[in-house]
Amino acid sequence: MLALICQNREDLIGKTVDTAKYIGDQDLRNKLKEFYALALNQKRVLFYYFPIKNPEVFIITYLEPKPVYKKDIEIKGRCMPIFIKELEGNSPLHHVNQFLVF
Secondary structure, eight states: OTTTTTOOGGGTTTOOTTTOGGGOOHHHHHHHHHHHHHHHTTOOEEEEEOOTTOTTEEEEEEEEEEEETTTEEEEEEEEEEEEGGGSOSSOGGGGSOSEEEO
């Protein structure tokens, strides 16, 4: 997955949404902060984004809260790449919201 977004493991370790330079512009950073805040508040979040270093793919991400030790919350994330060239016709993502919360 990291190779698809042209990153190394070292690019992520110890980084936050604010300090990981590969994430994108400030609007995307703010949206990601909202997503993680929702997940920390017991919401499940499904969203997609286009990595800035690889325009041929977009990443669908699912965030799910998991209780740890009855009080703390841990966020589990799952990602799946979608290659734009494999989609038939136009990308349907231009016609829907970028995220769901449930």
